[in-house]
Amino acid sequence: MNKVALVTGGTGGIGQATAHCFLNQGISVVILDIDEEKGKAACEELSGSGGDVTFVRCDVSNEEEVKNACQKAAETYGQIDILVNNAGIGNNETTLTEMSLFEWQKVIDVNLTGVFLGMKHSIPFMRKNGGAIVNVSSLLGFKGKKFVAPYNASKAGVITLTKNAALEYGRDRIRVNAVAPGVIDTSIVDGWRTHEEKWKIISTANALKRVGEAQEVAHAIEFLASDKASYITGTTLMVDGGGLTY
Numbered sequence: 591m592n593k594v595a596l597v598t599g600g601t602g603g604i605g606q607a608t609a610h611c612f613l614n615q616g617i618s619v620v621i622l623d624i625d626e627e628k629g630k631a632a633c634e635e636l637s638g639s640g641g642d643v644t645f646v647r648c649d650v651s652n653e654e655e656v657k658n659a660c661q662k663a664a665e666t667y668g669q670i671d672i673l674v675n676n677a678g679i680g681n682n683e684t685t686l687t688e689m690s691l692f693e694w695q696k697v698i699d700v701n702l703t704g705v706f707l708g709m710k711h712s713i714p715f716m717r718k719n720g721g722a723i724v725n726v727s728s729l730l731g732f733k734g735k736k737f738v739a740p741y742n743a744s745k746a747g748v749i750t751l752t753k754n755a756a757l758e759y760g761r762d763r764i765r766v767n768a769v770a771p772g773v774i775d776t777s778i779v780d781g782w783r784t785h786e787e788k789w790k791i792i793s794t795a796n797a798l799k800r801v802g803e804a805q806e807v808a809h810a811i812e813f814l815a816s817d818k819a820s821y822i823t824g825t826t827l828m829v830d831g832g833g834l835t836y
C-alpha cells in the first residue's frame with residue numbers, strides 16, 4: 591500500500607523539495623499551504639514525479655482549517671502515514687522591547703502552534719498503522735540571534751514539542767523527530783540576502799562555508815520519515831553545514 595504524506599508549507603523551498611523526494615518514492619503527497627496560487631503551480635510542477643500530489647489551502651495556525659485538511663486527506667487516501675510540519679515565517683526584526691505583541695503572536699501561532707495543531711489532528715489517523723512526523727525547527731532553535739526573539743522562541747519550542755509527542759505516541763509506533771536547518775537558499779532568507787555585507791557573514795557562518803540547498807534539508811526529512819530511521823525518535827537532526835559547531 592502506498593504511503594500518504596502531508597507537507598505543510600509545501601508550495602516552495604524546503605517543503606516543495608520534500609514533496610518532490612516523497613513523490614519520487616511513490617508516496618502520495620498532500621500539500622497544505624496558505625498560498626493558493628503557488629499551491630496550484632507546485633502541483634503542476636510536481637505532478638508526474640511518481641505519487642499523487644494534491645493541494646489543500648490551509649492556514650496552519652487555524653485549528654478548524656488544519657482539522658478539515660487532515661480529515662480531507664484521510665478521507666481521500668484512507669490513511670495518513672507521514673506528516674511534515676514545515677510551514678514557517680520569520681519576524682520583522684527588532685528588539686524585544688520594540689516587538690509588538692501582534693508580531694510575537696503571529697510568529698508563535700504559525701511556527702509553534704501550527705506544529706501542535708498539525709500533530710493534534712493527524713496523529714488520530716496514524717494510530718492504527720503507526721507513522722512518522724518530522725517537524726522543521728531551525729539552527730535558531732538552539733542559538734540566540736539578536737532581533738528575532740519570536741522566531742528563536744518558536745523554533746526552540748518545536749524541539750521540545752517534538753520530544754513530547756515522541757514520548758506520548760511511541761507506543762502507537764509513531765516516531766516524531768525534527769530537523770534544524772542552518773541558512774538555506776529559500777525565499778525566507780530574501781530579507782538577509784539584500785544586505786550584501788550581512789549576507790556574506792551569515793551565509794558563511796558554518797563549517798562548510800556556504801548556504802544549504804532546500805533539497806539537502808529535504809533529504810534529511812526523507813530519511814527521518816522513512817523506515818531506515820525506525821529506531822530514531824524524539825531527536826533533532828542538525829542540517830546546518832556545521833553552523834551550530836561554528
Ligand SMILES: NC(=O)c1ccc[n+]([C@@H]2O[C@H](COP(=O)([O-])OP(=O)(O)OC[C@H]3O[C@@H](n4cnc5c(N)ncnc54)[C@H](O)[C@@H]3O)[C@@H](O)[C@H]2O)c1
Nearest residue numbers: 599603604623624649650676677678728771773774776778
Ligand atoms: N531557509 C532557511 O534558512 C531556514 C532555516 C531554518 C529553518 N527554516 C524553516 O524551514 C521551513 C520552510 O521554510 P523555507 O526556508 O522553505 O521558506 P519558504 O518561505 O519558501 O517556505 C515557507 C512556506 O510556508 C508557507 N506558510 C507560511 N505561513 C503559513 C501558514 N500560516 N499556513 C500554511 N503555510 C504557511 C509559505 O507559503 C511557504 O510556502 C520554515 O519552518 C522555516 O522556518 C528555514
